[in-house]
Amino acid sequence: MSRRILLIAAVAILAALPLTFGTFWINMVITALIFSLAVFSVNLLTGLTGLLSFGQAGFVGIGAYTLGVLAKQGHPPILAGLYGVLLAMLCGFLLGLPAARLKGHYLAIGTLGFGILVYQLLTNSVEVTRGPMGLIGIPTGGVDRQTWYLIMLSVCLAVLAALAYIDRYSALGVILKMVRHDEIAAQASGINTFAVKLIAFTVSAGLAGLSGALFAAYVRFLTPDLFNEQESFRYMMMAVVGGIGSPLGGIIASLMLTMIPEGLRMLGEDNYRLLVYGTMVLFVLWFLPSGIGGLIDRLRR
């Protein structure tokens, strides 16, 4: 029991630490936390339900631009953000309809295509999104960084808790995992796997959309380049390094992989730092096949 209290105290101290950081590092933590929401969406879709998606950046972009465009037109930002999440969920649902019938790598490439389509739409719909000219000055200022950090921490913890609950205690979690492990057996047990996959797509799209909306609200500028397929690859990379089924690993990976390249800047403003980054990813994969999350599980035991 006392060990538990110690752990909680340690986590609490760790969580409070960023409040003491200078502007730059707390900014890194905030952007890492926003990023991890998108990673969570991958954890839910790929880790839990076994559906590969390389198009999550599309949903992030939808959430971000909805907030950006509506807020600039004068709508209250929170409402705009909500619309962003809802629109992302709708798109997730619509994508899920055809995508739920695809398997494995077909699904991966299909979702990649979706991501590219969203990116090109954002770039070319200049009247709405200002395309490559970008959006500046989204009116969500006036919130200081410490508050942003607390907001993001709460949101991430809430989502972590929700995902953990789904994973371990709920029937939905069991069903999702069954669909991942053995779809035919799931169907044989009477589960409507199509509906299940649709739910997974919709909810994970909503999470990604939330990440996008928060991003737009925090940095207050947008350009379509932020949501290209390279971003989707980055989410997937982060999720796997963190352990595909482990949102906790995901958030840690997100923090580490955001802050370590910054720390590596001491190696010079050069390519070597990125070489080290790539090698680090490889090392984690070689020695920690279940990612950081797997390491945590092992330490727990």
Add this chain to the structure above:
Amino acid sequence: MKSFSAALAAALLLGAPSAALAQAGAKGAVKVGVLLPLTGNTAWAGKTNRIAAAIAAEEVNAQDLAGGYKIELVFGDSQCEPRAAHDQAQRLISQEKVQLLIGEWCSSASIAVAQVANDEKIPLLVNISTADQIAGDAGPYAFQSSMQNRYAQQREAALLQKDFKFDTVAIIVENNDFGLTFRKNMTALMQKAGKKIVLDITQDRNDTNWYSTITRIPNAKPDLVIVSISAVQAANFVKQYAEAGITTPLFSDYPPPPRIFERQVGAQAGKIGLTRAAFFIESDANTPAQKEFVGKLKARVQKDLNEDHHPTHWDIASYDAVRLVADAIKRGGPKPADYLKAMGATKLDLVMGHYEFDAERVVKPEGLNFLIIRNRPDGTLEVVQ
């Protein structure tokens, strides 16, 4: 006696400059952040820009051009990428405590930097990006010292009307901010001049295959083809245009600077007789300031990067930017309100030409170098205007 007094006079004279040097930096150092792509696909330009800026800072400090302050440049690698630009701008401001900012190169990254500068109330000088709206969108802390797209395009349209005989025109652009504003401005200008637009294509800027677009040109039969395609894509386009054997005259909004572009597709451009806009080209017609700059930069790049480099207008923009910042500091000091006021009152002759800002904090185009050049079949360049 004579020699002694001569020696004394000499000693005093020699001592005098060092006394002046002791003055420089007497008021302390001003840290200026410079955001440039130092890695990634535009690093080939960013690396020499950095050297040009460094040269400017050295001169400012050696000749005390900043009114007693010393300029200390701190560089951030923004990779021409909005996320990196955002983070780097943050880093320069909160970690390195820069008081002023210069940058960035790509428009999407400049947007990010402008946002941060505005939030943190740090004056920003946008020195390379030529996007039309940046100084306005970014709020009262941003100045733009590079000629905006629409001014460049006005001049281009004027030249087209004067030098080319055409009734029908094809407009081909990339879907980035240069291309889209070019299309918008040129379409309006062409329509006003009574010319018919027979082909109007916007191509995805990540698509390197221009053949489909080029295939449509002979069919539409324009008298003139005008394009706005930047950097590498411009070279790709020109190459494919030449290979397709199209003889319609081609005019381009500014692709990569002379020499770099010529190294890439000089032969093809000569075959087509490509006419294009440029901000700077090394030639005998350069002003003394420009010739001096060319010499300095070439020597330094040879020394630092072991490369035979032909200075580009981006290098000049980087150099001039540091000098502009120093000049504003000299007249107003580094505190934001005074600095911004001083910057607005700038009247300075630098390498690119004469700098003055209008009420919207955008540089007035009249004073700046801007030329139209044409590739001759023998590979040389002629200045048309």
Add this chain to the structure above:
Amino acid sequence: MLTQILINGLVLSGSYALVAVGLTLTFGVMRMVNFAEGQSVMIGAFVAYTTVPYVGYVGAIAAAMAVNAVLGIILERTAFRPFRGVELNGLIASMGMSIILINVAELVWGTTPRPFETLYNETSINFGTVGISVQRLICVAASAAILLGLWWLVQYTSLGRKFRAVSEDHETASAMGIDVNQVSRLALVIGSMMAASAGALTGPVNMIAPDMGRTEMLNAFAAIILGGFGNVNGTILGALLIGMIQSLGAVYISNAYSTSIAFGLLVLTLIFFPRGLVPERVDENV
């Protein structure tokens, strides 16, 4: 104009096919998508560019293939073999390798886009209003030849039989005495060599730069979906389709959405044919 569009499409298809077939071979044998394939193309282009002054164009293509063969061996060891059974990790590992390769290329060759000049760039063959530069003609011809060679390899040689055996069921193949590791290594080597040839052949068409590999991959993916993962013949057909669709789509639909057109049609195809046009014969264990 239609003829010209079809010719353009054919040239595109040739280069897509070379990249896509390499990917499909790797996938068939290892069940992993090689995200470093685009960089293999880029490295092949740069190696060819660097060696052309010394060994001529044909020699340069051979040099590029040789270097990439070594690259393939390295890739197999670092990014694929350790991850058999955890294919997603292998995919990410190849992404990591991709980052490393781009940055190595930037360090070695710098980021300035360079023109890859060959003797064939200048001359064009024209029939009336239709034209194709000799370089692009070589692209098509060489692609066809290489693909033919590969098809023959897969259909008629013992190595080809081993590929097919491992693709279908690597446990059984292993039980029958086939060295699965060696076959995997060879698949990756051949795949990388094909990427090298794609780079060396299409490099002269445009400028080459370390970031040129990114878009190569996307089109190859589209081709594989249409043709079926692991299916060499199908992939070649898929590449043909994608090249033609892109060429036609850019003219008749929209240039600004050119990448989306191919993918859009792809998504449409997948809606009606969820297993691709040429489904793989994968038995699902019930």
